[in-house]
Amino acid sequence: MIFTRKPLLEILNPFVQTKRLRGKINIQKPKPPHFVKATYLALTKPFFHNPKKNLPLIDLCTKASPTRKEEIENPFQKILAQEALGYFQSSKLIAFYHANPMNSIDHFKAFAAFHKEGMLMKGLGKKTLEMAIKGTPYEAVLDIYVSRNMIVFSSEPKIKQLLKISKRFPQLILMAGVYEGKFLHIDDLIKYSSIPNLETAQAMLAQNLKSSASKLHRQLNSHQTSLLALLNDRQKQISDSSE
Template identity: 35%
Template sequence: MAGLIKEGLLRSTWIPGLQFVRGRKVNVQRPRPPHYERALALAVLQPQYDWDSKVANSLPKSETCMKIPEIEKYKTRPDNPLERIFAKELKELFETKKLIAFLHANPICGEDLFSARVKLKKEGMKLEVYSKNIVKMALNGTPYETVIQLFVAHSALIFCDEPKVGKLIKIVKKIPQYAIMAGIVEGRLLSMTQMQAYAELGDLDSARAQLVATLNSAGSGLVSRLTQAQNNLITNLNQIIEQKTKVDS
């Protein structure tokens, strides 16, 4: 019996029905006062500034904000001895390293960051991350003060004892999470385009060899031009002597 009832219930089709209930009409012009708790919440959330006045509408949001005292607390940072130590180390790196690259860092996982450090370490380069406050503390009043504008939050820096610009560009191209914004090469601030042009010049030894070859070619050319008239005169005299000897014979 129970099986027949269950089978009948499963086979039966249920059709949903809709029933419209007409409620009370809402009075838009004179709405009903809210509940006490809701009225209390609305009173607390109501702005204390006179927003209806013309003066309030003309003022910027920075002056009408009610949290300005709280914001002012965060503008003055307490003295942190650890940040001063990091700033001193960063200043020494800027003064001693011949190559400093400023990177735009995208989100990167720990494994990719470790592999990037290994690739740079093989070429004698070091990857470091510093906050904007430490950079300001280290570079204020130095010739490198203009690079503070490149820092918005925590940014990555690459330091190297030698100006290996070409190798740096090749390595960073293989790391999609980083992009070179600018760099300091031997005390000069260069953009990414200028760094690429610098990398195409080659190393200093090859440039010196090219300069020596150019100077030698210029000197040898000058000597050949100076002796060209004498050589022509000697060859002409030899030809005249040979002709006279043939005539006499």
Template identity: 35%
Template sequence: MATIIPKSLPLVRTVTPALQFLRFRGKINIQRPKEPHYERARVIAVTQPKYPEPPKAVTCFRTRAQRTQHQLDNPYNEIIAREVRNWLDHSKLVAIFHLNSITADEVFRVRVQLYKQNLHLKSYGRKIIGQAVEGTRYEAILPLFHSNHCIIFSPDQQKISALLKITRKVPQMVLLGGIVEETMLSRNELMAYAQMPSLQAAQAQLVQTLNQAAGHLVQQLQTHQNNFVQVLDVHAKGENKKESAVDETQEKL
């Protein structure tokens, strides 16, 4: 046996494994990973957790109109609606504009110019406007609020000339109509109203006309009396001249 097994070779041979690193050829897609093997997919499907379905509320069986009905009962909307109603009740001039595409900076500049003339630019949603004017005498203005809009309030109805002068420089604001002293006016009627004189000027013209009529009537009534007085005055002066002439002649004699 000694001659069969060489002495230079060990009895137990150890083998050292060789490691070789290989790079994956394809690029791993994280968003769309490769589907797992069929057996693994079955295991994943079986081990998938299942949660009980939450019970459905009563609102899930309501219609869209019934679900949105509660939005009208919003306390904040009621506060804003009362504010709109207060503006309508205490404003002698209300102008409604259709608002086209406009930047916030331009709206701010227009609001500042209007505020200097005691004109207040406001903007509200159509639901709030409807809630504010429903069942009131202002309900006729509701069809003007189907699109983007803005409202201008003023306690002085004579500011309509300044309003038209300022908004004429802003083509994005289109005048639709307004309310002047609780009277609904169209765009043409508002422009015609702006060309009318102020209330004080109209009152002064009326007083002047009445005074002229009264003075003319008094003048006509006193015409005959004045003529009679003038005739008597001339006659009296003629008599005085005759008497003075007689006196002079007597003195000479």
């Protein structure tokens, strides 16, 4: 039995390293090409007119403000603006919300909750809203309409219902509102919500007037009633003594 050592069975791969024959290339001072090659390179060298030649430095600045594009009139945007102005003029209560990101399901639930109370939740763009209320008494609204906003229009001043629905959707942050043509802060809306409506206030006033009249009637008749009771007691005493 013949034993061979392991090194004799291995295949040795030679190590190959490439190397230039005459050293590295001189990049800073390259060798000039051959005359024929230099001729062809000169003939095929591209040439073009430089549009920035002899321009001042202010025109060579690459960060110059771009030219403003000409605005194109959008008929559909005008229709939306007229519709929004009609909502502003016909609504007794208008609420302005800052809308944080919310999914479509929550958005539909909020729209349905406001619609159930007779309110309309609508999203309008900054340009459309500016076209609608520019030059109107509602122009001050543009100062708070700077990001993604939502507007709720209500033909009736249902402030309590509005605040109740707003608590159910934290993505909608109430900022301000317009009540009976007056621009109000959220604190003022909360204060107005504690005031009862006209029918309740009239009923409370009628109840107070009725109770005051009854109290006055009792006070005016108290002396006569007391005098009559004393006279009846005296008459009873006299009749008892005579018998």
